[in-house]
Amino acid sequence: MTFQIDTNNECLAILRPITEDEPTLQARLLLTVSEQEDLASISHAGQRIEWLACRVAIRQLIEAQGINYAGLRKDEFGKPHLINSPWHISLSHTTGWAAVVLHRSRPVGIDIEPIREQFRRVVPRVLSDDEITHAAGDPNRLAVYWCAKEALYKLYGKRQLTFRDHLHVEPFADGQSQLVGHVHLPDHEEKLIIRCFQAGPGLLAVAY
Secondary structure, X not given: OEEEOOOOOOEEEEEXXXXXXXXXXXXXXXXXXXXXXXXXOOOOHHHHHHHHHHHHHHHHHHHOOXXXXXXXXXXXXXXXXXXXXXXXXXXXXXXXXXXXXXXXXXXXXXXXXXXXXXXXXXXXXXXXXXXXXXXXXXXXXXXXXXXXXXXXXXXXOOXXXXXXXXXXXXXXXXXXXXXXXXXXXXOEEEEEEEEEEEEOOEEEEEEO
């Protein structure tokens, strides 16, 4: 499933169910040495498959733009970047699903989440007081906040940042597809768009 996130085709995302096994996914990729080392460090079989599925999806997305896919590299903060391309990407996965996004000119973040009752337990460390009031314990609103903030975090791509203190999402109507997010740091302020879709296992959020 491919999503056109904006109106000018600058931002595109793919959400794909993971149906292949590890050898099938590996056969669709030519991993760099660094990527082979990253994969070797993952011991959980399911996580290895999700890791590979994300890279198959980003390859599919990049090659659909007529560009050769040369793999991914990570910066000092662990954020992935395309090799030999200035375009921005982000990856996310959950059990049975892989999601990737490409933006041609701006940093971007993506998150895919099932809607779970467990979100209630993380409210105090994830949401500000105003966000807690707005969410009112509703699992769907909590999922939107969590998914949106994960996308913001991946967009920013650096450490020394907390969901509660540094990432904020403006109040939204139930079912609203475009949200407004903010990154508040002592040396950095940024206002961002967050697109939120009901898709796959629950929610897909893209920040840019």
